[in-house]
Amino acid sequence: MIEFKHHTADTLADVRQTVLDIHAEVRHRDFGLTAPFYDVERFDERLTAYASRPGWSAVLGYEDGAAVGFAFGMPLGPDTxxxxxxxxPLPAGYTDETGTRTVALNEIVVRKQWRGRGVAQRIHQAWLERRTEERVTLLVNPAAGNGAVQAVYEAWGYAKVGEQQPFADSPVFASMTRPVRIP
Incomplete structure (x- = not known):
């Protein structure tokens, strides 16, 4: 059984190394992503920046004491x-943010031995259950798993709204959104 532990920026220090270790294991070893964008140091810089935003939260999943994966993100404020x-281009008003309209799922990562068992979806839901925003957005590399990762998000109710490249050395990502609560 997977146990979930929720964190805020105030408790990030307690789990930072676990998050960094899982990132390195999955991104580097499992997926072979070795470009500078995926370096642990760059990931840690992004983690620090995300966690500095109001409302940042994370959830880590554990099974028999072993960390199996994590998800984290933060609300998009008016200055996002x-x-x-x-x-x-997106429709007029689509990008108007208030700090309560949209939450960004910055990362969701599950270790290899727990993939294919619905663990990612449970971590995703555990993170969303404490969110109060109207919608959630995420970025996915459309090439990941030859499109399989994007298809998973579509099965979870996300729809592609466009593409973006947030960093000069990052991939061009599919930008996806869905309501936080799906009836």
Whole structure:
């Protein structure tokens, strides 16, 4: 059985190394992502930046004491840069943020031995259950798993709204959204 532990920026220090270790294991060893964008140091810089935003939260899943994966993100405030790197235009008002409209799922990562068992979806739901925003957005590399990762998000109710490249050395991601609560 998977146990979930929720964290805020105040308790990030307690789990930072676990998050970094899982990132390195999955991104580097499992998926062979070795470009500078995926370096642990760069990931840690992004983690620090995300956690510095109001409302950042994370959930880690554990089975028999072993960390199996994590998800984290933060609400998009009125000053967000989230939508600025869109390469496709969005409808008027779509990118208007208030701090309570949209939460960004920055990362969701599950270790190999727990993949294919619905663990990612449970971590995702455990993270969302404490969110109060209207919608959730995420970025996915459409090439990941030859499109299989994006298909998983579509099965979870996400729809692609466009593409963006948030960093000069990052992939071009599919930008996806869905309501936080799906009836």
């Amino acid at each position: 840069r989230w939508w600025r790197s869109m390469t496709t």
